[in-house]
Amino acid sequence: MKRILARSLAPVALAGLALSLAGCTSEPASGDAKAEADGPLTVWVMGDSGTNFESLVEPFVKDSGQKVDVVAIPWDSIDEKLTTSVASGSGPDVLQIGLSKLRTFADAGALLPLDDLLSDRDGLDPGNFPSGVGGDATSVNGEVVSIPWVSDTRVLFTRTDILAENGIDSPPETWDELRSDAKTLASRGDGQYGYYIPQWDAPLPVEMTWSLGGDVIDADGNVAFDTPEFHKAVDVYTGLYADGSVPTNGDFDQTQGFISGVAPMVVSGPYLGKAIADGAPELEGKWQASLLPAGTSSTSLFAGSNLGVWANTDQQEASLDLLEFLSEPETQLEWYSLTGELPTVSSALDDEELNSDPNVAVYTEQLATAKVLPLVSNWDGAVGTELLNALNAIVLTGADRDEALAGFFAKTEGLTTE
Template sequence: MKRKTMALVLSSLMLVMAALTGCSSSNKDSSESAGGSDKQVTLNVWGMGEEAKSLPKIAEDFEKENPNIKIKVQALPWDTAHDKLLTAVASKQGPDVLQLGTTWVPEFGSAKALMDIAPMLDQYPELKPDNFYPGSINTTKFDGATIGVPWYVDTRVLYYRTDILQSVGYNEAPKTWDELKDAATKLKARGGDKYGISLDTKEQSLAFMFARQNGSKLLDGNKPLFNEAPFVEAVDYLNGFFKEELAPIDLGMDIIPAFRDDAITPMFISGPWMVKIINDQAPELEGKWATAVLPKKENNISALGGSNLTVFQYTKHKDEAMKFLAYMSKPETQLKWMELTNSLPAAKEAWNSDVLKNNKNYKVFGDQMEHSEPMPMIKPYEALSQKFLSTFEQIYRANANVQDEMNKYNKEAEDILNNK
């Protein structure tokens, strides 16, 4: 009787273990197809933000080409996605494919949560590095591994009111730092409550971007270079716009009304999403505004952002996941994604399409992508950038000495980089 009872217990335990195994990170569906040879596989894909809600439309096309692979999409809000990813890493149970913001790559790369896809790249020509902009490829590298592929990109360019700049003698966008300052000065001279340019003091990459244009390397290995001349001069240049009241500190109105109504701020720096916003919210400005690559000092390097597609280290469906990444990297797929979400394609070939070549404002982003780099791909970047924002605030609000503040910030950056 005891043996029979023990057998029943062991049998029950085996059933429970089998059930738990079925609830793996990939929710594997091992049911056989009608032919009895191919397995039906379900890929769990995590996407971020509102745009991820459009992923099922792309997934349907993928499933038609790959009838043995079913895509299950979960759209995560950006504000909760980070914590959910941390939980997935800790439990080793998560999606098969996940979208990852470029600034998150170092953190999750250091946690060894993402698969190195380099050994499999030869099998998927769509994923070859030459298909993408070099700056985008740099966002997929960590500690010698390739842990993703570029999916969509964004970079920063100059938006400007063509009619207003023409009124102060600029028939084209400013092309140098000196011209940008001169144009802003002349625009401010229109009088009233008008300014020359809007500079977003909450934009983490702004000063780092300008410092690179002035020749700063930002970091030398683990050594910060924030108190050296190239960085300090860039901060002083930016601060000059606030000090001379060429840019507002607290305007108290959104960028579109300020750009539209009386051209209070006829220039600003932003990403590709603003093209649609201006067209939607200020249609009366058609023909009166444009985009341009950033003015240059030593160069005109812009900040490169966007998202990558990565494969979870613990997936049970590596081949199927790579097949999905390859499909999402096709130029025609990326153009369809742009149509659905207004996200710019990472595949260079997509930029040869008429929809991008014939749109002057979007074409500028393609030109700027040739001169764009991601922020430093290091785990403490977020801490460094947040600390800089509070430091810069002391400069433009309290008129603190730039060199003194950069000396303090550099010491704080040393502590952050050395985990003190």
């Protein structure tokens, strides 16, 4: 699932949109839940999962009589959609929110605060979810504005058959080992690589920094990349390109590259595992997932997404009913079977059948130490895009390393989680 970085929203514009939304917020419709169910619930889902989501909610529609209109929003269109919908006050009722967008949506005033609405909703009790997917992953400034929906973390996928053919007995456990193994695998011949770096994947150098013992936020909550650990991560990242171990074409397909063996190592999410299993069953037993390479630890990204209720919905109760349905363990396990995206409800994550897959055991182990990207407003545009601009300039156009990084540090100076 390629998640392309979205366009940025200016903080000043967000402030104005928040006022606009506040001005057009309406009270929920009077009457009971049945009265609210007379109109359809509009649900925004991200990416290309609209058809699967329609299938998922069929039992809810049948049992409740509540019609649900599903609108699939491309990942690279969400900022524009947020801008226009907040300005007009005509947003959905329920929406999926990538965690890197949670602060942006909350700052825009787009999300209904949920603290006072969950006390009689047993299915949405925070205790139903692991502690790692609550707190910073659902709240902004101490206020709950979303409910966990899918867990997503990054692990290392390897074609163990190809590694073994080239004298590599096991997946690399450190970034230095990965770089060495990637160089060995790339030496197989022209058009062959050892590893794949998605040029749109801004979290990857952050994950590298975390696993090397560093952070990208200082003790005062400020964005701070200029650290020894980040510079080490840059060395690994740029070194893979310098070694000729990764493709440089921006349209490289990581799934097909992995299946064909052209790039037999890649860091990705559980959905890649499903794509491999579904698209290349002949590779069963020839690939595996393992923990992210480590420096001082194997710390990966918690990159799940949440569900929120639009601030001025007139179907508040029906929206919360849908969130409860989506938080049922059976619903979450069905979503995993449809998409390969992991549950967030503890009882679903602990499901015996789910964990009979050894790769799932790796995913859940990695989740235990995964971290959420800092809740900096418009992280994707203000930090992620600038980080990729700097790194891609170094590895793709030969820009001076120190100058490119100095420019990146300057552009992110003053950004904060506060």
